[in-house]
Amino acid sequence: MLLQSQARLPKLLIVYASYGEGHIQAAKALRDACADYGEHQIVMCDLMAESHPWLNEMTRRFYQSSYTHLPYLYGWMYDITKPMKHNSLFGSWLHSFGRQKVRQLLQKEKPDAVVYTFPFYAHQSLKNPSKRVPSFSVITDFDLHCRWVHPSIDRYYVATPDLSSELRQLGIHPQNIKVSGIPLKKGFQAATRAAELYAKYGLQAGNPTALVMAGAQGVLPHVLEMCETMLLRAPELQIALVCGRNDLLHSAAVERFRQHPAASRLHAFGYMNDIHELMAISDCLVTKPGGVTLAEAIAAELPAFIYRPVPGQEKQNALYLQSKGAAIVSNDMDDLINQMLELVHDPMRLMNMRFHIRKLQPKDSHPSVSAAQTIVLDIVSKLRIINHASLF
CATH class of the missing domain: 3.40.50.2000 (Glycogen Phosphorylase B;)
Structure with missing residues (x-):
């Protein structure tokens, strides 16, 4: 080129x-x-x-x-x-x-x-x-x-x-x-919502999907309790839980939901190289607010929900995106879950949030670059x- x-x-x-x-x-x-x-x-x-x-x-x-x-x-x-x-x-x-x-x-x-x-x-x-x-x-x-x-x-x-x-x-x-x-990483420009991706990750194409990312080291606080509460409050919601390199968290998730009534709606993964594929088929993201993770969410036009961000650059990242209408930050789990469920069930609100996310994408770059x-x-x-x- x-x-x-x-x-x-x-x-x-x-x-x-x-x-x-x-x-x-x-x-x-x-x-x-x-x-x-x-x-x-x-x-x-x-x-x-x-x-x-x-x-x-x-x-x-x-x-x-x-x-x-x-x-x-x-x-x-x-x-x-x-x-x-x-x-x-x-x-x-x-x-x-x-x-x-x-x-x-x-x-x-x-x-x-x-x-x-x-x-x-x-x-x-x-x-x-x-x-x-x-x-x-x-x-x-x-x-x-x-x-x-x-x-x-x-x-x-x-x-x-x-x-x-x-x-x-x-x-x-x-x-x-x-x-x-x-x-x-490569893939974010080409990733689109497709039936084969739902099948690849065991998800149902017709159901709202929450992507929960515990961070590369799997340290998002109270993540299993959060997932269980979301599943109990929204019978149609499905969750893709990414545990990163935390094998203990992944094992705990599998064990906790093995006999759970909502077990079929939670899919736990370890570290993901193709996270852009899960983002492409998700309706919202619950995550730690690392700069690259939030940039990935912006590229995927994915509303971000931030729970108890750690003081420092991650909290500032979260507050910045919230100020732009691209994220919601809360230190209260129930409040965060309620706002997330309201968003995924309100197409107009979801569309409006994605509009604000698109405004954060660089203006000068060519879409294919x-x-x-x-x-x-x-x-x-x-x-x-x-x-x-x-x-x-």
Whole structure:
């Protein structure tokens, strides 16, 4: 396609982190989009895992446990560091992690650009680098934490015009910002409601369907109680419960509903690679509000219901979508279930909510071009400009 005319496709170093599934999925989406346009050379780096494996494991466990044991501590840390500057003591310390690993990769791989899906800007913290390598940042939430902001980033890719406006208010030039959407795995553009998908997942095509996603680690609170209450209150409702990598939750769901009167209306799944297919045949989504998950819901035009979002970026993601009419947030399970059942039984309300969701989809992108493809194409275009300018 557009990139095939290049004499040499650029080599990209994609830096991500394994704190939550979204940063990994965004990095993989960019990698796959590069493959769509030719034989790009892609180097993937989970920076903390490869440079500080012990510290990475410890901080990952803290991040995951914060959802159930220390949510307000995590939220406090997020809020207090949100306005931090890149050159503050704490900001400089955070960006120093993985510095030696990045230096080695730059010397060995000689990439044309560094692309971040997590703000470990180790490249930016190098002292006297032998060569300035263009850097691009893909922000994977609907809320802006200043950890993402650094003066040496050549281009920011964001989910919404509101994020673009926030970056401009922080002094980022408008030409260095693009509203691209959040990069998603393949399938969301092509997924449509089809009879064969209902059959594939054991669902009835004529019944309203709620997709309940417990998160990659299966930590959505009270999820089995929530599913049982929904089934008892709505005899025609069917539920697709995605337990992620939490095998204990999946086993508990199977056991709890084995002899349940509504057992035929609940279908439990583990980790799903083809989540776009379940989203295509669902009428609403109950989920943790990770940035990538909510971007997937927007792509699928799926109203999102958020139960007790954890303080920090996920709560801010949820509140942002609620402010746009694309999600409903509640800390009360009964209230959330009642609102969800009212929506799936009210076609006009459902249509109105989907209208608001469509308004969140990027305006500038071609319908057949995904956010990941948009970002890859833009990076290549930006590199051509940078390389051309360097000749003069």
